[in-house]
Amino acid sequence: MVGLLQVTSSGFIDLDVTPNYVLGTSVLGVASVVLTAIFVFRIGKSSYSPALHEERNLLIIAAGYTIIGIMMTAITFFAYSFLLEQPPVANQEEIGFGLSIGSIFGFLILMYISRFGVDTPGNRDELQAAVSEVRQSRCEIDDSTKAPIHLTKLYDSLENGLEDISACLSQSSTDGGRRLARDIDEWVEVFSEKPEVSQAAIVHRSRSPDEEELTELREEFESITARLDKISTDE
Amino acid sequence: MNEPKTKQDVWPHTETVIFLTDSEKCFGNSIRDVMSEISDCEHLSNSGHHQGNELSANFLRFGSERIEDSDEIVPNSLIFVHCDLVLDTKMYDHIKGNTIPGSSEVVVLIEDSNHSDPEERILNLTRSVEIAQSLDDVKDEARRYFKRICPKCRGDPAKGWVLDWKKAVYYRVEN
Helix, strand or coil: CHHHCCECCCCCECCCCCHHHHHHHHHHHHHHHHHHHHHHHHHHHHCCCHHHHCHHHHHHHHHHHHHHHHHHHHHHHHHHHHHCCCCCCCCHHHHHHHHHHHHHHHHHHHHHHHHHHCCCCCCHHHHHHHHHHHHHHHHHHHHCCCCHHHCHHHHHHHHHHHHHHHHHHCCCCCHHHHHHHHHHHHHHHHHHCCCHHHHHHHHCCCCCCCCHHHHHHHHHHHHHHHHHHHHHHCC | CCCCCCHHHHCCEEEEEEEECCCCEECCEEHHHHHHHHHCCHHHCCCHHHCCCCEEEEEEEECHHHCCCHHHHCCCCEEEEEHHHCCCCHHHHHHHCCCCCCCCEEEEECCCCCCCCHHHHHHCCCCCCEEECCHHHHHHHHHHHHHHCCHHHHCHHHHHHHHHHHHHHHHHHCC
């Protein structure tokens, strides 16, 4: 395709004599935008970062890569115009061509960066099993009609499940995954030292604490479970 | 509940203080504010002489619906209970009988009662209970109780006291 290119006397690619090249580039540009979105969604949904499981964030990231590609193409165009001492003016066809090249460039940047930064955890099955254990423990706690003092084993099971999750998440290559692991460790450390009555007020859905410390621990637990729901159900 | 055998099994200790009342208020203050004021007690402060103290506390409010299940009440060693939830309720039986360990502190809040002269009826109980008629009484009772179980103030006997209390709870809930 590169062999088909012709250059005008001003130094730029002559788009008038290569219409098929322009059309092909446009098709590739659109395909690049679609592929960028698909790759970003696949990478995000397989990661341990809760933020990368929100579609809004993924759309912003995909758009960001495309915009970076287009901006770098535009900067190159303006720099080239400056060097050739040509006015930086482009017609509609040239703008379309530039956008297509920029989109392709954005997709190539994503491909390059994803080789180093993609979260590809190999312990997904272990994580799923630990999350299931935590959900099971919480369901049993909620369903139980016994007083908290008789639910010690269930609270221990909840703690153990969360510790297993933390061990999986600590291997995450994303900040969000590692931060979730740290949050879980800190929460479990405090929770494990509480008596059963306080533990019930923190995790039991039908109870609600009045005290500030227990309320904060309950909110943190809800935050942790919400983030776990995000990273464990999308895959 | 795991069986407590040694002091290491029960220390560091987190005390659970419960307010048994159907009201959101205690002597005109919100329960949350009262909890906050009590938690400012020097024995829980973790500062000055009490730096590194192994004693902490959590505060919970239970409504009258929890009175029926004694296992909800027994594991809490400092119990503030509204006078109307003592008289003619299951709580009366808990206090009069042997349900609640003798070393647990029961403080009856005398305010806005539906009964005439609740204090006299409560003082006729065979078990020793304390009476609180103001927020200051509540804070004083809490401070006195925390001092009794504060390792920084009372040393090893405080730790032993909590171990004995936990054993008494274990005996009641697991037998």
